[in-house]
Amino acid sequence: MEDYLQGCRAALQEFRPLHVVLGNEACDLDSMVSALALAFYLAKVSPYDAALEEAVVEVLDHRPMEQKHCPPCHVCVELVGSCATLVTERILQGAPEILDGQTAALLHGTIILDCVNMDVKVGKATPKDSKYVEKLEALFPDLPKRNDIFDSLQKAKFDVSGLTTEQMLRKDQKTIFRQGTKVAISAIYMDLEAFLQRSGLIADLHAFCQAHSCDVLVTMTIFFNTHNEPVRQLAIFCPHAALRMTICGVLERSHSPSLKLTPAPSAHPHLQAYLQGNTQISRKKLLPLLQEALSAYFESMRIPSGQLETEGVCREQADRELDRAGNSLFPGLSQDEEEPPLPPTPMNSLVDECPLDQGLPKLSAEAIFEKCSQISQSQSATASLSTK
Structure with a gap:
């Protein structure tokens, strides 16, 4: 491994041509070690099929794909506790002889950290995670004891000293986006009470959202x-x-x-805090609930049927007035040629990345040219009749 890294x-x-194996931008231990070990494996395997490498792209992950359509390549997604488990499996099945003590220690420690020391009560470790931890320990008896490596890595993972609030929020962040509304979900590795007492917290949260x-x-x-x-707590700002x-x-x-939430005191009007009784619900399991919440919110924003009818009468009256005004200006245009009404401006239309054109009528250059031609012909005909 050391020689490979120097290479x-x-x-x-x-500036030689090379391939890059990337994890996610949070650069957590699992992502970093999985990318490193997989790149090491790919560099060591026999290049007999090197002629095909430009046409081969692969996704190896331990979480469900969020995209509706899978990318046009081989996708290997298996719901295990750590992606390092899948990389270990790939190496041991494909080229076990290249696995050295250093790489084994990286994979072994990452699986143990991700699976919370293989604690059955936590519920993160799957049978496959346990299987490959045991295989690594059998192949390399000198690996550190599970408790020792877990305590050491856990201490490093939860050390947020020196980080600003913005850095803590970005360190491990996921986002979901629906109908112009964006929700960020950040993992904070400290007690919620201590986090809420940080100096200038609300201003920092506002700045982060902006x-x-x-x-x-x-x-x-x-x-x-x-x-x-493990203790989990939630705060919704x-x-x-x-x-x-x-x-x-x-x-x-x-x-x-069931999250088994208990409201916790908060002095901030825009922030609701909770103690989470069910510690097995991670952010990964929280995402579908947040998607459901957004759907419920947009459903509640729809106009009730009775109100819709009242507004429809007013809209029809306004439309008739606009029709009369438009026909007096451009008598050649028929009602069939009217443009559809524009939708209301979204609630958060003033933020960046908001697709304001969603739902707006699509206009092509040809359609605009044809409309102008109709107006021009109508005006010419009217002028000709007036001259006669």
């Missing part, structure tokens, strides 16, 4: 108590009261899964 540095300095065009910021705090038991209340209501009432 990577040399390749970069010599900088990243977020309407809602959900933080899930994670830490371990004195009995080494959102200046829009109706949206915040809808999200909180969906999370509080959820039974599948």
